[in-house]
Amino acid sequence: MGQPLWAGVDAGKLDHYCVVIDADGKRLLSRRVANDEAALLELINAITALADGGELTWAIDLNAGGAALLIALLIGAEQRLLYIPGRTVHHASGGYRGEGKTDAKDAAVIADQARMRRDLQPLRPRDDIAVELRILTSRRTDLVADRTQAINRLRAQLLEYFPALEGQWPPMQDNGLASTLMPCTPCTLMPLPSNDFHAILLAAAGDLIGTS
Numbered sequence: 001m002g003q004p005l006w007a008g009v010d011a012g013k014l015d016h017y018c019v020v021i022d023a024d025g026k027r028l029l030s031r032r033v034a035n036d037e038a039a040l041l042e043l044i045n046a047i048t049a050l051a052d053g054g055e056l057t058w059a060i061d062l063n064a065g066g067a068a069l070l071i072a073l074l075i076g077a078e079q080r081l082l083y084i085p086g087r088t089v090h091h092a093s094g095g096y097r098g099e100g101k102t103d104a105k106d107a108a109v110i111a112d113q114a115r116m117r118r119d120l121q122p123l124r125p126r127d128d129i130a131v132e133l134r135i136l137t138s139r140r141t142d143l144v145a146d147r148t149q150a151i152n153r154l155r156a157q158l159l160e161y162f163p164a165l166e167g168q169w170p171p172m173q174d175n176g177l178a179s180t181l182m183p184c185t186p187c188t189l190m191p192l193p194s195n196d197f198h199a200i201l202l203a204a205a206g207d208l209i210g211t212s
Contacts, residue, residue, distance in 0.1 A: 002052030008111025009060040010103045011067035016040075017103035020047055021111045030104055040070050044077055059114035061086045061106070063123060075125050082120040084110050 003022055010017040013035065020029040028050060033043045048056060058074055059082040060067055074081045093101065093109050114120060 002050075002054030004055040005047070005051045005057070006111045006115045007047050007056065007058045008107045008109065008114060009058065009067075009070065010106040010110060011060055011062040011065075011070065012103070013066040016067070016070060017107045018043060018047070019104060019107035019111050020050060021108070021115060023115070025112055025115065027108065030107075032103070035066060035069060037069060037073065040073050044073060044079070048077075048079075056080065057082060057114055059084050059110045059120070060123075061089050061110055071123060075123070081123045082114050083123050084113055084120060088113070 005020055005022055005028065007018055007020045007029075015032055015034050017032050018029065019027060021027055029047065031043065033039050057080045060071065061084050063071070063083050071081065089106055089109055092113055093105065096105065096109055096112075
């Protein structure tokens with residue numbers, strides 16, 4: 001029967017660093033692995049074999065992004081996986097001797113924290129509804145950010161040429177400005193006679209009066 005082991009993973013975009021320790025904190029494995037399915041499966045199999053039937057606990061400092069593939073593989077292999085926030089790892093690192101901040105040290109700290117602490121939350125597979133909601137809310141956040149950037153660019157442009165008019169719009173009131181000026185691109189405005197462009201600005205002013 002094998003002994004209990006803890007595998008700490010310092011997750012990155014292109015690769016991860018993994019350190020495995022035993023119950024005494026002794027390092028049994030220290031390895032950098034590419035963020036690739038075949039390489040990650042090889043790592044999981046190697047560490048599982050190292051545990052030799054003993055209890056094996058994984059811990060990682062990211063719960064999404066570059067760590068998503070490894071998390072999915074570990075959950076698919078029914079491995080026990082704990083999440084340690086990066087801020088927690090950063091504060092805990094100060095209590096460990098040795099080299100400065102390195103991937104190897106961070107992975108060792110993650111493994112040791114998983115060995116000692118009992119307040120860490122396990123990572124579990126998300127249900128389909130939670131995944132879909134996360135995608136939708138992320139998309140909405142992107143759309144809101146894009147709209148805010150577009151409004152800010154319009155206001156900045158208007159400020160350069162018509163500061164008095166721009167000043168009439170309260171900071172949070174952008175409906176009239178957006179609906180009137182956003183369809184107007186340089187390609188559509190340049191051929192317009194000055195009277196037509198003047199009419200666009202008057203329309204914007206009318207929207208302002210109507211909503212103020």
